[in-house]
Amino acid sequence: MLNSSADSHLEKGIVTQLRGYLAQIDLADDGRLPPERELSAALGVSRTELRKALDVLEAEGQLWRHVGKGTFMGSRPLDTFADIAALARRSNPAEVMRARIVMEPEICRAAAFTATPEDIAEMRMCLTRSRQAETWRQYEAWDTRLHRTIAEASQNTLLLGLFDTLNAVRRAVTWGRLRTEPVKPLPDHHSFAEHEAIVDAIEHRDIAAAAAGMRAHLQTVERKLLDRQ
Amino acid sequence: MLNSSADSHLEKGIVTQLRGYLAQIDLADDGRLPPERELSAALGVSRTELRKALDVLEAEGQLWRHVGKGTFMGSRPLDTFADIAALARRSNPAEVMRARIVMEPEICRAAAFTATPEDIAEMRMCLTRSRQAETWRQYEAWDTRLHRTIAEASQNTLLLGLFDTLNAVRRAVTWGRLRTEPVKPLPDHHSFAEHEAIVDAIEHRDIAAAAAGMRAHLQTVERKLLDRQ
DNA sequence: TTGGATACCAATTTTGTTTTGGTTTATATT
DNA sequence: AATATAAACCAAAACAAAATTGGTATCCAA
Numbered sequence: 001m002l003n004s005s006a007d008s009h010l011e012k013g014i015v016t017q018l019r020g021y022l023a024q025i026d027l028a029d030d031g032r033l034p035p036e037r038e039l040s041a042a043l044g045v046s047r048t049e050l051r052k053a054l055d056v057l058e059a060e061g062q063l064w065r066h067v068g069k070g071t072f073m074g075s076r077p078l079d080t081f082a083d084i085a086a087l088a089r090r091s092n093p094a095e096v097m098r099a100r101i102v103m104e105p106e107i108c109r110a111a112a113f114t115a116t117p118e119d120i121a122e123m124r125m126c127l128t129r130s131r132q133a134e135t136w137r138q139y140e141a142w143d144t145r146l147h148r149t150i151a152e153a154s155q156n157t158l159l160l161g162l163f164d165t166l167n168a169v170r171r172a173v174t175w176g177r178l179r180t181e182p183v184k185p186l187p188d189h190h191s192f193a194e195h196e197a198i199v200d201a202i203e204h205r206d207i208a209a210a211a212a213g214m215r216a217h218l219q220t221v222e223r224k225l226l227d228r229q
Numbered sequence: 230m231l232n233s234s235a236d237s238h239l240e241k242g243i244v245t246q247l248r249g250y251l252a253q254i255d256l257a258d259d260g261r262l263p264p265e266r267e268l269s270a271a272l273g274v275s276r277t278e279l280r281k282a283l284d285v286l287e288a289e290g291q292l293w294r295h296v297g298k299g300t301f302m303g304s305r306p307l308d309t310f311a312d313i314a315a316l317a318r319r320s321n322p323a324e325v326m327r328a329r330i331v332m333e334p335e336i337c338r339a340a341a342f343t344a345t346p347e348d349i350a351e352m353r354m355c356l357t358r359s360r361q362a363e364t365w366r367q368y369e370a371w372d373t374r375l376h377r378t379i380a381e382a383s384q385n386t387l388l389l390g391l392f393d394t395l396n397a398v399r400r401a402v403t404w405g406r407l408r409t410e411p412v413k414p415l416p417d418h419h420s421f422a423e424h425e426a427i428v429d430a431i432e433h434r435d436i437a438a439a440a441a442g443m444r445a446h447l448q449t450v451e452r453k454l455l456d457r458q
Numbered sequence: 459t460t461g462g463a464t465a466c467c468a469a470t471t472t473t474g475t476t477t478t479g480g481t482t483t484a485t486a487t488t
Numbered sequence: 489a490a491t492a493t494a495a496a497c498c499a500a501a502a503c504a505a506a507a508t509t510g511g512t513a514t515c516c517a518a
Contacts, residue, residue, distance in 0.1 A: 035509055046462050051511085067510040068470030074370045091387040098339070099387045106331040158320040158328045158398060162391050169387060264478060275493055280480085296479040297501025 014045055014053045022073070031073040033063075084165065088172035096170050097222040104147065105215040107154050107163060112202045112210035115153035122149050123199045131192060146195060150214075153202070190220055243274055243282045251302070260302040262292075317398045325399050326451040333376065334444040336383050336392060341431045341439035344382035351378050352428045360421060375424060379443075382431070419449055 021043060022033065033039065040050040054071065057063050064076035111119070126146035133139035144167070151163040194217040201209035250272060256262050263271065269279040283300065286292050294300045340348075355375035362368035373396070380392040423446040430438035 036511095037509080048462065054510095065510060066470085067468065068508070070470095070509065074367070075374070087387060087390045091390075095385050095387040098385055099391065102335040102339070102388060103332065103391070106335070110327070110331070156324050156327055158316060158324040158395070159331065161316045161320075161398075162328065162332075162395060165394060166387070166391060169390075265480095266478085277493065283479095294479060295501080296499070297477075299478065299501095 014049055015056050017043060018053045032070045084168045084172055088169045091169060091173055093173060096173055099166055101218045104218060105211040107151050107159050108214040109207055109211035110156060111150045111153035112205055112207045114155045115202050119153035120203050127195055243278055244285050247282045256302055261299045320398060328395055330447045333447060334440040336380050336388050337443035338436055338440035340379045340382035341434055341436045343384045344431050348378060348382035349432050356424055
């Protein structure tokens with residue numbers, strides 16, 4: 001009654017039966033299909049045979065499975081590493097600057113639309129404090145706060161969240177050589193004028209100038225950083 | 230509400246008592262101090278009075294509190310919400326589209342520089358598969374994969390990480406209205422031609438066209454999304 | 459040897475309970 | 489009248505217990 005060809009035919013039969021079943025049911029929003037125990041009962045096959053059929057479909061890339069989670073149609077979601085530490089480990093200062101140059105000018109453009117007088121007042125305070133800074137640490141604190149205030153002013157919580165993530169990675173990334181420079185920021189430090197140009201542009205609702213100013217500023221930072229001045 | 234001198238003297242007494250207590254105990258390494266109910270008993274003060282004293286210290290920035298968590302010494306950690314769920318809760322579809330329009334065109338520009346032939350081959354496969362899609366679910370899977378392949382091709386792990394974060398938020402955000410559209414993507418769906426224009430630009434190393442194509446594509450998506458209904 | 463039923467495992471999700479800061483209300487107390 | 493106290497209640501968060509789920513091994517039968 002049974003031979004090898006009949007066996008494979010039987011298995012293929014279950015696979016096609018499963019294919020039909022999957023095509024007919026409309027699965028949940030996340031593409032999850034019933035647990036194996038239910039599915040085997042619904043199809044009238046043993047769990048062992050069902051799993052063989054699922055193995056085939058998984059090998060074809062039509063579905064993916066995970067213990068405790070379930071079985072899902074489509075391709076396995078790629079491991080999205082939102083973990084700051086993991087990101088910082090794989091990244092480097094050059095990438096951080098690239099990412100800043102991608103994101104911050106556009107965030108700044110949005111901020112020029114939506115910044116409130118309070119936002120701008122806080123930006124101006126950051127400018128003043130950063131000029132008064134007695135140490136590089138203080139300067140960086142006010143610089144960081146200025147950039148974040150601009151991101152806040154965009155009034156887009158998602159962009160702000162992405163900015164924060166980027167910032168956290170920036171802090172976590174290993175920068176190798178550090179401030180060998182003069183102990184305190186000199187009055188003619190390039191950032192001062194650039195920062196003021198940016199805030200001016202935001203205050204005057206000059207969208208293009210705001211974005212361009214931020215881009216120019218970050219490119220200067222990048223150049224100073226990578227060229228070793 | 231103003232206090233008489235006698236009242237403020239009393240309250241200050243509790244505040245100083247609390248200060249002494251906090252100086253003497255060695256708190257856990259997370260800076261957490263005992264719950265209010267314990268603390269009030271330990272100090273022999275009613276919870277109401279203790280809370281007034283804690284209000285003072287909190288206003289001074291010496292500690293911060295959060296329901297369910299507890300009371301902690303030091304300054305409240307800057308709420309850098311890299312947490313996807315928290316981000317999704319505060320965000321909305323409009324912000325997601327804005328953020329995509331900010332990030333993806335620039336990522337696409339970078340990809341046009343650095344994409345390998347293998348990257349481009351995978352993009353082309355995504356194009357083909359998305360055209361063959363029999364359901365919206367399948368289409369979206371290949372659409373998502375195309376966009377991520379482009380992000381991968383930028384060869385910037387940080388930008389890729391930010392892209393993944395954005396994508397995770399996109400999936401988690403509540404979209405309200407759902408597919409009322411035809412059961413499967415029609416052959417003249419706008420995305421097909423737009424996607425192909427983007428991949429063509431990347432393949433020909435046309436940096437500007439790649440960025441512009443992606444921007445145009447996402448703006449079309451945004452328009453379709455927000456205008457209708 | 460093959461297939462089926464069963465039990466078990468570890469990862470994960472779901473559910474329920476406890477804890478915690480915040481708030482209100484009734485009752486003394488002065 | 490003003491205010492402190494105690495108690496109860498709330499929602500957010502943490503914590504713990506239970507139920508699911510894919511993966512695997514075992515035993516049994518055909």
